[in-house]
Amino acid sequence: MADPIVFHFDFSSTYGYIASHRIDAIAARHGREVLWKPFLLGATFKITGLPPLPTVPMKGEYSARDVLRTARFHGVPFRLPTVFPISSQAPARAFYWLSDRDPQAARQLAAALYSAYFVDDVNISNPSDTVAVAASLGHDAAAVAAALEDPAVKARLKDETEAAIARGVFGSPFFFVDDEPFWGGDRLDQLERWLETGGF
Amino acid sequence: MADPIVFHFDFSSTYGYIASHRIDAIAARHGREVLWKPFLLGATFKITGLPPLPTVPMKGEYSARDVLRTARFHGVPFRLPTVFPISSQAPARAFYWLSDRDPQAARQLAAALYSAYFVDDVNISNPSDTVAVAASLGHDAAAVAAALEDPAVKARLKDETEAAIARGVFGSPFFFVDDEPFWGGDRLDQLERWLETGGF
Numbered sequence: 001m002a003d004p005i006v007f008h009f010d011f012s013s014t015y016g017y018i019a020s021h022r023i024d025a026i027a028a029r030h031g032r033e034v035l036w037k038p039f040l041l042g043a044t045f046k047i048t049g050l051p052p053l054p055t056v057p058m059k060g061e062y063s064a065r066d067v068l069r070t071a072r073f074h075g076v077p078f079r080l081p082t083v084f085p086i087s088s089q090a091p092a093r094a095f096y097w098l099s100d101r102d103p104q105a106a107r108q109l110a111a112a113l114y115s116a117y118f119v120d121d122v123n124i125s126n127p128s129d130t131v132a133v134a135a136s137l138g139h140d141a142a143a144v145a146a147a148l149e150d151p152a153v154k155a156r157l158k159d160e161t162e163a164a165i166a167r168g169v170f171g172s173p174f175f176f177v178d179d180e181p182f183w184g185g186d187r188l189d190q191l192e193r194w195l196e197t198g199g200f
Numbered sequence: 201m202a203d204p205i206v207f208h209f210d211f212s213s214t215y216g217y218i219a220s221h222r223i224d225a226i227a228a229r230h231g232r233e234v235l236w237k238p239f240l241l242g243a244t245f246k247i248t249g250l251p252p253l254p255t256v257p258m259k260g261e262y263s264a265r266d267v268l269r270t271a272r273f274h275g276v277p278f279r280l281p282t283v284f285p286i287s288s289q290a291p292a293r294a295f296y297w298l299s300d301r302d303p304q305a306a307r308q309l310a311a312a313l314y315s316a317y318f319v320d321d322v323n324i325s326n327p328s329d330t331v332a333v334a335a336s337l338g339h340d341a342a343a344v345a346a347a348l349e350d351p352a353v354k355a356r357l358k359d360e361t362e363a364a365i366a367r368g369v370f371g372s373p374f375f376f377v378d379d380e381p382f383w384g385g386d387r388l389d390q391l392e393r394w395l396e397t398g399g400f
Contacts (some may be wrong), residue, residue, distance in 0.1 A: 168262060
């Protein structure tokens with residue numbers, strides 16, 4: 001079986017959220033799995049020197065409009081959260097706490113966390129809110145709360161973020177098909193043709 | 201007749217060049233004209249605070265790969281010029297010298313200048329090279345050379361750049377369908393649906 005498509009995303013990324021609604025279906029059409037890998041986008045800003053998108057004059061304003069239109073274009077439910085952007089350690093740690101033991105449950109948790117933030121306006125940067133989302137899926141609230149403070153889980157997220165950057169990831173969403181990098185949900189058309197053709 | 205689609209681009213913009221091969225056909229499918237409007241992208245950097253894309257760590261390297269792949273994806277001939285990026289005053293001034301008198305000839309000149317730079321590796325930032333491209337289309341070389349130094353032509357390009365920025369243009373390519381802004385060739389799918397539906 002071919003290697004999974006790797007999907008790097010930050011839980012505070014609007015375009016990452018929209019892509020999370022699309023990537024599994026694209027992969028499935030071509031017999032691929034998707035490996036979801038949250039990371040901390042803020043760590044890339046130190047390397048690229050770029051500011052967070054919402055803070056850039058003109059481009060930030062355009063983007064606020066564009067993300068709403070892009071969500072409508074793809075039929076993805078979306079509203080801009082009251083607090084945006086957020087730091088995304090809590091949801092990303094909860095994901096990695098679960099992912100080695102149960103990848104499918106971790107993927108479901110990621111979708112639930114994204115939906116809580118970008119549909120229900122729940123500020124998942126709060127550990128208590130991330131715990132509540134996990135508990136709503138049947139996970140043990142005390143265990144999740146402990147995981148968010150577990151040094152091993154913290155180190156795992158740090159390692160995953162560093163590994164993503166070492167591979168060239170500077171934005172969210174960011175995909176790899178084998179060794180080919182694709183940045184942005186607007187490259188999913190090229191990604192799909194790459195899957196169809198084996199490269200072009 | 202509906203208003204033309206406005207197409208803002210910089211002659212040094214790789215993604216602007218690729219979009220220049222696509223926008224007229226999209227517009228024609230929906231009974232629209234396209235108004236080509238070169239501007240100086242560098243003027244936007246002072247407002248956004250962003251550096252030129254090729255100079256951004258990680259993102260610049262990705263982009264050099266992405267633009268080659270994007271050109272192949274759309275079947276557009278392309279090679280990265282030896283000197284890149286360039287200042288684009290000369291080709292943009294030649295365009296505006298012609299555009300009021302003969303918009304169709306100006307559009308043909310723009311296509312020829314883009315092709316000279318991104319296919320034939322001619323450095324059109326040199327006035328003599330821009331003049332040679334114009335002369336190859338039958339324009340009077342001495343008249344074009346004089347236009348590149350004409351204060352009125354220089355002022356026209358400055359005014360067009362300021363007007364584009366005032367409307368919200370911060371990148372190349374940038375399009376308007378009526379009052380709806382679309383940044384990037386990767387928004388032409390949304391632009392086309394906008395034309396089909398009148399907005400979504």
